[in-house]
Amino acid sequence: MEALKTIEPKIDQEEKQYSYLNLGPTHPATHGIFQNVLKMDGEVIIDAEPTIGYIHRAFEKLAERRPFYQITPITDRMNYCSSPINNIGWHMTVEKLLGVEVPKRVQYLRVIIMELARITDHLVCNAVIGVDTGALTGFVYLFQQREHVYEIYEEICGARLTTNLGRIGGFERDFSPKAWAKIDKFITEFPPILKEFEKLLVRNRIFMDRTIGVGGITAERALNYSFSGPNLRAAGVDYDVRAMNPYSSYEDFNFIVPVGTNGDTYDRFMVRQEEMWQSLSIIKQAISKLPEGPFHATVPDFYLPPKEDVYNNMEALIYHFKIVMGETDVPKGEVYHSVEGGNGELGFYLISDGGRTPFRLHLRRPCFIYYQAYPEMIKGSMLSDAILTMSSMNVIAGELDA
Amino acid sequence: MELNKEQRTLELLKEKFEDQILQIESPYNLLTIHLRAEKIVEVIQFLYSNEETQYQYLTTLCGIHYPDNNEIAVMYQLHNLPVNHRIRLKIFLPIENPSTPTITTIFSAANWLERETFDFYGVIFSGHPNLKRILNVEDMIIHPLRKEYPLEDQRREDKVDSFFGR
Numbered sequence A: 001m002e003a004l005k006t007i008e009p010k011i012d013q014e015e016k017q018y019s020y021l022n023l024g025p026t027h028p029a030t031h032g033i034f035q036n037v038l039k040m041d042g043e044v045i046i047d048a049e050p051t052i053g054y055i056h057r058a059f060e061k062l063a064e065r066r067p068f069y070q071i072t073p074i075t076d077r078m079n080y081c082s083s084p085i086n087n088i089g090w091h092m093t094v095e096k097l098l099g100v101e102v103p104k105r106v107q108y109l110r111v112i113i114m115e116l117a118r119i120t121d122h123l124v125c126n127a128v129i130g131v132d133t134g135a136l137t138g139f140v141y142l143f144q145q146r147e148h149v150y151e152i153y154e155e156i157c158g159a160r161l162t163t164n165l166g167r168i169g170g171f172e173r174d175f176s177p178k179a180w181a182k183i184d185k186f187i188t189e190f191p192p193i194l195k196e197f198e199k200l201l202v203r204n205r206i207f208m209d210r211t212i213g214v215g216g217i218t219a220e221r222a223l224n225y226s227f228s229g230p231n232l233r234a235a236g237v238d239y240d241v242r243a244m245n246p247y248s249s250y251e252d253f254n255f256i257v258p259v260g261t262n263g264d265t266y267d268r269f270m271v272r273q274e275e276m277w278q279s280l281s282i283i284k285q286a287i288s289k290l291p292e293g294p295f296h297a298t299v300p301d302f303y304l305p306p307k308e309d310v311y312n313n314m315e316a317l318i319y320h321f322k323i324v325m326g327e328t329d330v331p332k333g334e335v336y337h338s339v340e341g342g343n344g345e346l347g348f349y350l351i352s353d354g355g356r357t358p359f360r361l362h363l364r365r366p367c368f369i370y371y372q373a374y375p376e377m378i379k380g381s382m383l384s385d386a387i388l389t390m391s392s393m394n395v396i397a398g399e400l401d402a
Numbered sequence B: 001m002e003l004n005k006e007q008r009t010l011e012l013l014k015e016k017f018e019d020q021i022l023q024i025e026s027p028y029n030l031l032t033i034h035l036r037a038e039k040i041v042e043v044i045q046f047l048y049s050n051e052e053t054q055y056q057y058l059t060t061l062c063g064i065h066y067p068d069n070n071e072i073a074v075m076y077q078l079h080n081l082p083v084n085h086r087i088r089l090k091i092f093l094p095i096e097n098p099s100t101p102t103i104t105t106i107f108s109a110a111n112w113l114e115r116e117t118f119d120f121y122g123v124i125f126s127g128h129p130n131l132k133r134i135l136n137v138e139d140m141i142i143h144p145l146r147k148e149y150p151l152e153d154q155r156r157e158d159k160v161d162s163f164f165g166r
Helices: A003-007 A059-063 A072-076 A083-098 A104-132 A136-157 A177-201 A205-211 A219-224 A230-234 A265-288 A307-312 A314-325 A366-378 A383-393 A397-401 B002-020 B040-049 B110-121
Strands: A017-023 A035-041 A044-051 A333-340 A345-352 A360-364 B021-025 B031-035 B057-066 B071-080 B085-094 B099-101 B124-126
Touching (some): A059 A072, A059 A360, A072 A083, A104 A136, A104 A177, A104 A383, A219 A230, A219 A366, A230 A265, A366 A397, B002 B021, B002 B040, B040 B085, B057 B085
Antiparallel strands (some): A333 A345, B021 B031
């Protein structure tokens, strides 16, 4: 509310009059609830003051009162464009704390899901960059494909957007034949459409003029701002958690980590575009090399037993009760685990004191960390470029505010 | 190779900041060093600029409240990208006056992370360019992630779960 009062023009020392513009909190072009008070000299941005926290939901506090398995739905609501990555990242953190080794098949299935999620995340971001340059066609065309991925999620876990996918130790059920058919259909139908989308924009004169050299950042500044994910790679640093600290058997797959040179909007677009192709390749490799085996680890203390057993089997009933009531023992310790989320390094810093809930859970949200560079990136550019910079950074309000 | 790097980092730190180190442990293969609060900026600056360490990427920074010791810890996690090694530093501040110098002079990324820690734990980062609340409303008077603030109203009577030992 403080910011709204500053709209009246102020006279600067040099007797130059600047105008102040409130971009947000709810502005259709920002794709989320963020406020930026822009100090403008005509059409040029002199300074920006971001205000965040409009959808803060106190996830870190909530997590301190919930048993581990109930924290998964909280992670859904961070980066809701790729919730399965958040879910699986959280499961892997708990597994690391408990020392659970999950079967190879689970790891491969997780890779398939996480790469599908990465595709949807990048797809939404790139399609929206198109919209902000005035090309609505690609957006409408690609959203159909996102729908197909959501149908795959639906087949696997029953939900579409906030997936709550999987369990600590694996999956709640194996992929059904219908799910496999949908995955096969997607990976055959999607490449030509992605190719067509690329043809619409990549060498498009208008698109290039609008994006090249817009919202750039150097590799040094990006590292100093702790950028991660496609935004860092667009600046030319090949830091990818999947390659650097492989988790969930990423070391078994061949993929390249695309990097850009200028760190501008065009590079970010191109890096995401290439990552979608790499993700498709990883999915194909994972399907062809998929090992046989169980779809969950044998951790009865944490993995809910099937419902039939709960009704007919004493042990399963006891485990079910203990899990639901949070009566199982957890080791004490501090663990940090990170995965490559849609936007970068998504980290979970978990301190367990042996109780049913975490003593402390800190979420390293990539958006929160890199969005603070936004004022620096838009200084001296036009208002319309600021919109493009924001959408190409892929700032997701849910992840930003936690 | 990673182990050697870790040992080398420790050697260098011990050589230079022997008196600052309180405890060294390595839970889940992540080197964790508990330090005295006074020289934390010097330590981070040393890890940042020394040719042999180069911890030039701030992965994250957060606060932790330990009500039993009346302490607020600040955790810094740094990453040495060229050799891919992570390190975690922890300092402990008294709850009556949790104050420590800012590291925004070294890492621009620390700006909002420190504001977040101030917002939720009340840690004063002296020298911070813009230390105000970030996620909560400005007129909030408490620091909500401290343990003395329960998530639910403890006076609620419609929800008895003492049967389950809680």
